[in-house]
Amino acid sequence: MPISEEVLTPVRAAAQAAADKLATNIVAFDVSEQLAITDVFIIASARNERQVGAVVDGVEEALLKDGVKPVRREGDRENRWVLLDYIDFVVHVQHTEERSLYNLERLWKDCPQIELGIDLPEQPETDPFEDELDNW
Template identity: 65%
Template sequence: MTATDRSTELIQTAAQAAADKLAHDIIAYDVSEVLAITDAFLLASAPNDRQVKAITDAVEETLQREHGAKPIRREGERDGRWVLLDYGDIVVHVQHSEERVFYALERLWKDCPLLELPPDAKATHGKGAEHAEANPESGMRE
């Protein structure tokens, strides 16, 4: 079993929305073979809490507008360090860069197939590291 066409469409749209808000290191995994609860995970990160919220809001608004999709759950918004949007078919994780490194979700899902992303989303790979090198102060907790 692989991710459904609907899940793939939602991932594509969410990835583009995240890229439009300058998310870093956007990646998507087809987890349908190993999880019964969802088809795909989208991971994105940002260097500060405000941008995590902006990315999360953009993903939610875009999925609602373009696909009529509303999250079943939205968790972590108050802290702004790791926001999870659960749409049933997909789960979107937007993490502060520090949480992304600490929790290393990619390590957990590395055996799952990657999903194709829009060019703007692919172009974000490595941007988190570039930002950290250029702005060493931004890695400090707010």
């Protein structure tokens, strides 16, 4: 059974909010046939722990404007892999190292990928704060 528009609307809003905070490699999978606990997994990467936190906060703020609140938030102490559970969908924001190590796409490769239709802002070539830290 296809994912309802009632679920897809906040999924796309979450993906766009992640993109607005410069998350990369944003994908979503329809896991409804494999899992009884949720319908969609969204996965996004961030370059460092601060950006992971910013992406998570951006997703939460964007969805709160639409009255959608997570029932659970995990992993925000270390900001290496933060999970936001919205029951119908789960947002995974991972540091690029965790994303590479755990490779969730490989685990869910048999699930249909959801077209998100998000506008991606231009990504900086490097971390703008890297040079400042080197010169500090």
